[in-house]
Amino acid sequence: MSQTSLDDDELFGEAATEIRSDVEASLAAARGALPEADAVWDVEADNTLGVLNALKTALDVGDAEDHLRDAKKWYTMGERADAFEDAADLAEEIETVAALIEDVEDAREQVGDLTATIPQLRSTLEEFEEEAADAEADADAEEAEA
Numbered sequence: 678m679s680q681t682s683l684d685d686d687e688l689f690g691e692a693a694t695e696i697r698s699d700v701e702a703s704l705a706a707a708r709g710a711l712p713e714a715d716a717v718w719d720v721e722a723d724n725t726l727g728v729l730n731a732l733k734t735a736l737d738v739g740d741a742e743d744h745l746r747d748a749k750k751w752y753t754m755g756e757r758a759d760a761f762e763d764a765a766d767l768a769e770e771i772e773t774v775a776a777l778i779e780d781v782e783d784a785r786e787q788v789g790d791l792t793a794t795i796p797q798l799r800s801t802l803e804e805f806e807e808e809a810a811d812a813e814a815d816a817d818a819e820e821a822e823a
Contacts, residue, residue, distance in 0.1 A: 693760035696751050700767050703748035707774050710741035710780065729792045736785035738778050745774055 713733050720731040748771055755761050 689760070693755065693758075696755040696758075697762055697764075697767070700748050700771075701753065703744045703751060704767075704770050704774055707744035707748060707778070708739045709778065710739040710744055712736055712738070726792065726795055729788055729795065733785055733788045733792060736781055736788060738781050739777050740784075741774070745771070746779060748774070765793040 681775060686719075716735040717732065720728050720735060722728040724729050752764065752767055757762065761767070
């Protein structure tokens with residue numbers, strides 16, 4: 678085998694190692710950008726709407742999507758170049774992080790829906806209570822007249 682071929686194989690091996698490192702670094706950055714469990718669980722506010730707004734803020738995935746995209750990009754490049762001897766762990770980790778990001782985004786959307794619904798529900802309940810109080814006052818007034 679010629680020296681050039683050995684150098685090319687060595688360079689390709691180094692490139693494959695660097696690609697794997699890039700995928701792993703991007704996955705670590707994606708995991709690091711996700712909200713911490715305590716930030717989602719421990720929320721302080723004066724009322725329900727405040728809790729929901731704090732929770733919605735806590736459920737922000739930040740740059741996790743961008744880092745996951747970078748991981749997928751480098752993984753795809755390595756796969757197409759057949760640079761990985763075994764990349765099953767990388768593929769599994771990409772799927773795990775992607776699913777977690779999706780779960781967090783789904784939860785954030787649900788909290789957003791509640792954040793929009795709760796004030797309207799409160800207004801509706803207040804109107805109902807006022808109508809009930811007015812009806813009761815009218816009934817009391819009619820009884821007093823009789």
